[in-house]
Amino acid sequence: xxxxxxxxxxAAPSSASYPVLHKTHLSxxxxxxxxxxxxxxxxxxTKISASLxxxxxxxxxxxxxxxxxxxxxxxxxxxxxxxxLSKIDLQWVHVLSEGWASPLKGFMRESEFxxxxxxxxxxxxxxxxxxxxxxxxxxxxxxxxxxxxxxTSVALVDQNDNLVAILNDIEIYKHNKEERIARTWGTTAHxxxxxxxxxxxxxxxxxxxxxxxxxxxxxxxxxxxxRLSPSQLRDEFARRNADAVFAFQLRNxxxxxxxLLMTDTxxxxxxxxxxxxxxxxxxxxxxxxxxxxxxxxxxxQHEKVLEDGVLDPETTKVLSMAPGxxxxxxxxxxxxxxxxxxxxxxxxxxxxxxxFLFISGTKMRTLAKNGVNPPDGFMCPGGWKVxxxxxxxxxxxxxxxxxxxxxx
Amino acid sequence: xxxxxxxxxxAAPSSASYPVLHKTHLSxxxxxxxxxxxxxxxxxxTKISASLxxxxxxxxxxxxxxxxxxxxxxxxxxxxxxxxLSKIDLQWVHVLSEGWASPLKGFMRESEFxxxxxxxxxxxxxxxxxxxxxxxxxxxxxxxxxxxxxxTSVALVDQNDNLVAILNDIEIYKHNKEERIARTWGTTAHxxxxxxxxxxxxxxxxxxxxxxxxxxxxxxxxxxxxRLSPSQLRDEFARRNADAVFAFQLRNxxxxxxxLLMTDTxxxxxxxxxxxxxxxxxxxxxxxxxxxxxxxxxxxQHEKVLEDGVLDPETTKVLSMAPGxxxxxxxxxxxxxxxxxxxxxxxxxxxxxxxFLFISGTKMRTLAKNGVNPPDGFMCPGGWKVxxxxxxxxxxxxxxxxxxxxxx
Numbered sequence: 001x002x003x004x005x006x007x008x009x010x011a012a013p014s015s016a017s018y019p020v021l022h023k024t025h026l027s028x029x030x031x032x033x034x035x036x037x038x039x040x041x042x043x044x045x046t047k048i049s050a051s052l053x054x055x056x057x058x059x060x061x062x063x064x065x066x067x068x069x070x071x072x073x074x075x076x077x078x079x080x081x082x083x084x085l086s087k088i089d090l091q092w093v094h095v096l097s098e099g100w101a102s103p104l105k106g107f108m109r110e111s112e113f114x115x116x117x118x119x120x121x122x123x124x125x126x127x128x129x130x131x132x133x134x135x136x137x138x139x140x141x142x143x144x145x146x147x148x149x150x151x152t153s154v155a156l157v158d159q160n161d162n163l164v165a166i167l168n169d170i171e172i173y174k175h176n177k178e179e180r181i182a183r184t185w186g187t188t189a190h191x192x193x194x195x196x197x198x199x200x201x202x203x204x205x206x207x208x209x210x211x212x213x214x215x216x217x218x219x220x221x222x223x224x225x226x227r228l229s230p231s232q233l234r235d236e237f238a239r240r241n242a243d244a245v246f247a248f249q250l251r252n253x254x255x256x257x258x259x260l261l262m263t264d265t266x267x268x269x270x271x272x273x274x275x276x277x278x279x280x281x282x283x284x285x286x287x288x289x290x291x292x293x294x295x296x297x298x299x300x301q302h303e304k305v306l307e308d309g310v311l312d313p314e315t316t317k318v319l320s321m322a323p324g325x326x327x328x329x330x331x332x333x334x335x336x337x338x339x340x341x342x343x344x345x346x347x348x349x350x351x352x353x354x355x356f357l358f359i360s361g362t363k364m365r366t367l368a369k370n371g372v373n374p375p376d377g378f379m380c381p382g383g384w385k386v387x388x389x390x391x392x393x394x395x396x397x398x399x400x401x402x403x404x405x406x407x408x
Numbered sequence: 409x410x411x412x413x414x415x416x417x418x419a420a421p422s423s424a425s426y427p428v429l430h431k432t433h434l435s436x437x438x439x440x441x442x443x444x445x446x447x448x449x450x451x452x453x454t455k456i457s458a459s460l461x462x463x464x465x466x467x468x469x470x471x472x473x474x475x476x477x478x479x480x481x482x483x484x485x486x487x488x489x490x491x492x493l494s495k496i497d498l499q500w501v502h503v504l505s506e507g508w509a510s511p512l513k514g515f516m517r518e519s520e521f522x523x524x525x526x527x528x529x530x531x532x533x534x535x536x537x538x539x540x541x542x543x544x545x546x547x548x549x550x551x552x553x554x555x556x557x558x559x560t561s562v563a564l565v566d567q568n569d570n571l572v573a574i575l576n577d578i579e580i581y582k583h584n585k586e587e588r589i590a591r592t593w594g595t596t597a598h599x600x601x602x603x604x605x606x607x608x609x610x611x612x613x614x615x616x617x618x619x620x621x622x623x624x625x626x627x628x629x630x631x632x633x634x635r636l637s638p639s640q641l642r643d644e645f646a647r648r649n650a651d652a653v654f655a656f657q658l659r660n661x662x663x664x665x666x667x668l669l670m671t672d673t674x675x676x677x678x679x680x681x682x683x684x685x686x687x688x689x690x691x692x693x694x695x696x697x698x699x700x701x702x703x704x705x706x707x708x709q710h711e712k713v714l715e716d717g718v719l720d721p722e723t724t725k726v727l728s729m730a731p732g733x734x735x736x737x738x739x740x741x742x743x744x745x746x747x748x749x750x751x752x753x754x755x756x757x758x759x760x761x762x763x764f765l766f767i768s769g770t771k772m773r774t775l776a777k778n779g780v781n782p783p784d785g786f787m788c789p790g791g792w793k794v795x796x797x798x799x800x801x802x803x804x805x806x807x808x809x810x811x812x813x814x815x816x
Contacts, residue, residue, distance in 0.1 A: 129537075182591065183590065187596075
């Protein structure tokens, strides 16, 4: 059953600057329409020949060196200046190498960096525009810059000095940190974990270039089996004959309000004429709030929810950020809340507001932390137990403070 | 001769967030290509049938009420809640009313505000995208919001309570000041005059809507004759049979380095096959640096430069910000500096850097303030005299401080 749930963990800051024009209590599901979808005038709903929309830039970028070239690349790297990657840098290599940030072929050069900050998008050589709202950059300090000198390539190594990738045709430019922070988050307030960890303390230069990645990035944390690449996900969608893919992203355990929204979206897609819409359930990795449930526990909880049949595992997957937002259909939906009269999660009815109980993520976590059960019908018992187990697993800290946020 | 120089004064912050990918010592001239320009394959340079490129959105927006409707609008306004415009608000009504911000039909609603902050552009209903890098908004406070109540229109009045415009189909939304500042300027540092004057101290709400403007905005400062509308400029370009329009924007007096750049650009346009390129010389109005020469004096200086024949008045105009940057050709140029060996402004030759003297705007102003002449050939004597006259006209302040910045 677990194999049905496919998870991804990327380092994108959880508060990254996606402009959300329609704010709701819950993240909206994104619908990724497949290329050929039924319309009344063109075809009947029973004759759909579907394929996924193209990746941004036309083709999926994958940046791995061929098996036959590995030895020569390892040899070449020995003669290059080295940059040691931080944990977050390595996660970005992961993102870039599998094509999550297509059409980027490596860490951003200055033109891409500035376009991302100013336009949240990139203009490609053919004049087309793709969404790009988060800068994907590699910072170096003055000493590293000095060591690189006039070399046009550098070797990127992990914390154990193992070669991860070669960065070619490099461009070094100013890391204007305040501008980067202000334009990405719309604030320069202190306390943003990604800013403090990956920007403020980083070097004053950025180095862009084209990546050649030696091996797929693995984390060896027991979760690698959930981390499918875009290419693997595309194969899986094709295998399942999905004619629409819709995504739900969340940083909390899944409760029955989420499940209601997802199930209802699937119903609406079927009504629209799609025959096999597949859900991609995406738990946010990377930085989350300090008191959030860690990714590994949320994944256990997600698996339990799938096991308990709240979501249909045959139509459920888990995914990451999707570039190319323009080609997404946003399906607006009503807010879900706990309806005391029905004893279950339902769409909020503004004509009888007193009947509804809003249980925020914070409230849910507080209940679980204190061993208090939520109202019946809020979450399947198996899923709730995972949450309670997580809080029981925490060693009581002597000052009662919540743990510091860490990239999951 | 003065009638040849056409000036505009708008309230756009001088440090507004235009991403400048190629930084130079001087503002780059923008070339506004006309619709039909010669290419080797399609036509000879002598058979150009030219027209200006379309305004953003397809047609030039003008927001004035018809003469025949004025009385009924004045009567209607009597029954509406009133908002008193600040000096800067009124300048934005000027910008909007004449179509400088086409396709905007009034102060931005939230969707336009957010698109401007996040994308520096607006997506129109037909899917096309236009450049929009500065938010054009009207702030109100809690009391004003309360007075508006459920009214769908408001009357905008000047400092003397004269009706300026009616704002229809209004939308009131949150004025997220920190985000606006951070995303527009890329910094939240204190001391930006426009921020302090027009944002920080402004109300916590923004009100968008469609404008109906009663009369063209006039400033009665002796400079109105220089303020041509886009429509008037277009007529003037047509009258002169311009087949290319190139613009030069500056906030300093024009010196011979500027003149060299402008003359050289014209030469290159003629080489490209244009037969009648017209220059739009645009002195920045609005906020400039505290120690800058005020607009009125710069305009006197510009007129003198035209009189002295440094620039050809027949091919010179003065313009404001151009929306639709995508359709502009950017002609890169070399840096101009004072060449001691030639005794004149010339393009910097990196092979003999010691021969060149860079005279910055600050240095130029300091020389004029202290009555020291610049090197011969830096500026025509008549233009320089205007500058010196300006500094002589300043009453010595008792603490020696430069005057505070004010919108010109």
